[in-house]
Amino acid sequence: MRHLPLLALLSIAPIAACTPHAYTPSARPMPISTAQAPARGEADVQLDGNVSGEVLGPGIFAGNVRYRRGVSDKVAMTGDVGLMRVDGDNHGQNPYAGTGRVGVQVHGPSNDDLHAAAFVGAGGGYAPTAGGFASVDVGGVLTGTNRYVRPIFLVDLYASEPIGARSFMATGESYGPPADTDLVKLPRTVGFQGLFGFDLGPRDRSVMLGLAFASLHTYANDVQEAKTSTFFGLGGGFRFGAI
Secondary structure (H helix, E strand, C coil), rough: CCCCCCCCCCCCCCCCCCCCCCCCCCCCCCCCCCCCCEEEEEEEEEEEEEEEEEECCEEEEEEEEEEEECCCEEEEEEEEEEEEEEECCCCCCCCCEEEEEEEEEEEEEEEEEEEEEEEEEEEEECCHHHHHEEEEEEEEEECCCCCCEEEECCCCCCEEECCCCCEEEECCCCCCCCCEEEEEECCCCEEEEEEEEECCCCEEEEEEEEEEEEEEEEECCCCCCCEEEEEEEEEEEECCCCC
């Protein structure tokens, strides 16, 4: 699910008295991707979407378009453009954010069973309600080699820094006592993400499915305290172009 990023943007976490809390996402909220990449001079395009969030928390819905082009036998360049929407009570505030990212994917050793690759990228995003952010990420991916069913194992680390962050109103989700409403503000955030999924179908036109787990840590700012939380994400998409 292209950093079950993020996996979270403006995510509102229930803690103790359902106090809301904001997180800053990766520029690629859910990096579902294959280790195999197009050959030199060839390209593929991926359209994907995902939903993620904390247990008992609101969902973050995201869509992404990724373009990947082989520049050598071992290296591919990638570009992403995405849109996120935060579910829940937005108090009349704009719930959307746009993201963008550029990156490099480098092929590693491979055999008859697995392909391996490492990736690094940088980008950012902007939300009219919360402000902007910059983000960097690095990770690795293993993908199977079967003709029609290729498992994907991916790990990803990211760090995001708010730029021109603004305080905004948020409400924590609650299935018991009434949830709190309070001011929150995008903080500096670091995160780890693991993803398991499948690339299904012919190599030149496939369906992708993924389940992600993420641990995010936010640093204290002038509005909210530091916090570490766990997120889950589910995503899927379509990829066009031979690999």
